[in-house]
Amino acid sequence: MAERYGMVNPAIFEDLQARVDEDTTVRDELRDIIQTLEKQSRSVQFVLSRAHSTLASAIPEVVTAAEGSIENEVETILKLSQAASKLPYYKWNAMWSRQIQDAAFGILFCGWLGGYTPKGSEAKPGRLLTIEEVGEIMKIPVNLKGVDSFHLTIEEYLQALISLVDELARLARNSVTLGDYRRPLLISQFIKDLHAGFQILNLKNDALRRRSDGIKYRVKEVEDVVYDLSLRNLVPKAGEI
Amino acid sequence: MGKKRTFEDTMDDPSKPQSASPIVAMFEGFRSELDEHHDRRERVIKASRDITAASKKLIFSLQRVRKLNHPIPLFVVKANAQYWQTIESQYRAISSDLQRLNAYRYRSNITGGNQEFMEALSFQHYLETQSLISYEEAGHRIASMGGEGGSVLLTPEDYILGIFDMVGELMRFAITSMATSGKLPGGESRRQKHPREETSGGQDADKMELDRQVSGQDEQKPPRRDVLADLRELRLHLEGFDPPLGEKFADDVDKKIVVMRQCVEKVETALYGLVMRGQERPKGWIPDLTEQRRAPEQVEGY
Structure with a gap:
């Protein structure tokens, strides 16, 4: 091999360019899927937002509609998962993490309202879907540690839980407006309960920490609602439940 | 944290009496997972810092090298042995934390160390061979230091950003060499200067005589490049590189490219000064030049 080039073997930069160009192609492909997911996620939120103006008796209809539109999301998540499982997960995770959090939140809220009730049991509000259950609904694995594949991370699930807390604080006030005490x-x-759960975590100064700091204010907001109700003797007795 | 559990237990919810403890248990699971993650992250960050510090020291010693395209002098090798050891032990210590999924998970935590080491590695490689170390070779080098834990990943981003920084080292190396020996490391520039020296310098170019002898040895070989030629070539390649738009990497490249251009220009300016004053030097008009003339002798006697 003669010295046919100077200091730099041009192949070095050709190769690096090819690598980053390949990444660009991958990014474009993923972006399309993620945009679809984002749109579908918005329509799920649209359906679920009806819960704020729906009497408890009519909630099952909202839930059924939401479950239906979540199914569309799950199809897109499947596509994303297939495309992404060929890639190093954390190299690309930031691209879709937000959208997956939103999707998980939709599922959690729907589950809280009484959706995804296991067969044979009665649908009732107030259920917390675990990360495993959310993963099952999304048809993706959760909290992978060994295998480098597409999955739902703990952080994403926790972020979705915080969104759920925000949404429920709003729902508490709106329920009162609807006459549901x-x-x-x-x-x-x-x-x-969730607040107590979050307090167990040793959070570092990251995004999760910043958002979870807001939970205590939501707790207080809802306590204020309960206080207003009890002050006026509107709290239903345990027997009435 | 046990306090929380008792808080939970005393909470009495008639509709779901069992709700509290499953949530707490669930969060306890999350806590241990997140703790593991944070510990791993801290370890990687610390190793990255140590690798950065040791790499800076490597570079510092390497800047005392004066000869290009030669094995690193023994005194530098000796001085640097401990830093190499530090770097290797740091990579070995965290390699198991950076496997499979985690290779990319913590890449933003290790990239600082990787880039700085890349800078040191490519600088040493350049001093030894006057060529740019390839991405593969650099990657193998880092991978081999991982030991039993597996190899540590060097991303193209780490490599490119490290090379950008290496330009600064080449600049320093070139300018120090010019200041101490009055010439640019590498052979080519001497050859180009010959005609000019002959026409302008004349009989009293005593110092130039010495240079000519040095370059005379090169004449049988293919023309050798000097550091400036290499810097310009590297600049072309780095400028030709097209980072993906909208990535943090692209921003980093944009910033570093400005610095890189300044570095190349500094060497060009210094060489301009050397050529200008180099012509005047034999006439002995400029007082500070007497110092410059003494300097090379010191270095050669070194």
Whole structure:
């Protein structure tokens, strides 16, 4: 091999360019899928937002509609998962993490309203879907450690839980407006439990920490609603439930 | 944290009496997972810092090298042995934390160390061979230091950004050499200067005589390049490189490209000064030149 080039073997930069160009192609492909997911996620939120203006008796209809539109999302997640499983997960994870969090939130909220009830049991509000259940609904594995494949991370699930807390605080007030005085109690207990859960975590100064700091304010907001109700003797007795 | 559990237990929810403890248990699971993650991250960050510090010291010693395209002098090798050892032990210590999924998970935590080491590695490689180390070779080098834990990944981004920084080292190397020996490392520039020296310098170019002898040995070989030629070539390649748009990497490249151009220009400016004053030097008009003339002798006697 004679010295046919100077200091730099041109092949070095040709190869590197090819590598980053390949990444660009991958990114474009993923972006299309993720945009679809984002659109579908918006329509799920659209359906679920009806819960704020729907009496408890009519909630099952909202839930059924939401489950239907979540199914579309799951199809897209499957596509994403197939495309992404060929790639190093954390190299690309930031691209879709937000959208997956939103999808997980939709599923969690739907589950809380009484969706995804296991066969044979009665649908009732207030259920917390575990990360495993959310993963099952999304048809993707969760919290992978060994295998480098597409999955739902703990951080994403926790972010979705925080969104759920925000949404439920809003629902507590709106329930009262609808004349439902029982739901705020259920919500209050539910988000207190989650708040206690989050306090167990040793969070570093990251995105999760910043958002989870807001949970205590949601707890207080809902406590205020419950306080307003109890002050006026509107809290249903345990026997009435 | 046990306090929380008792808090949970005392909470009495008539509708779901069992709700509290499963949530707490679930979060306890998350806590241990997240703790593991944070510990791993901290270890990687610390190793990255240590690798960065040791790489800076490597570079510092390497800047004392004066000869291009030669094995690294023994005194530098000796001085650097401990830093190599530090770097290797740091890579070995965290390699198991950077396997499979985690190779990319913590890449933003290790990239600082990787880039700095890349800078040191490519600088040493350049001093030894006057050529740019390839991405593969650099990757193998880092991978081999991982030991039993597996290899540590060097991304193209780490490599490119490290090379950008290496340009700064080449600049320093070139300018120090010019200041101490009055010439640019590498052979080519001497050859180009010959005609000019002969026409302008004349009989009293005593120092130039010495240079000519040095370059005379090169004449049988293919023309040798000097550091500036190499810098210009590297600049062309780095400028020709097209990073993906909208990535953080592209921003980094944009920033570094400005610095890189300044570095090349500094060497060009210094060489301009050397050529200008180099012509005046034999006439002995400029006082500070007497110092410059003494300097090379010191170095050669070194």
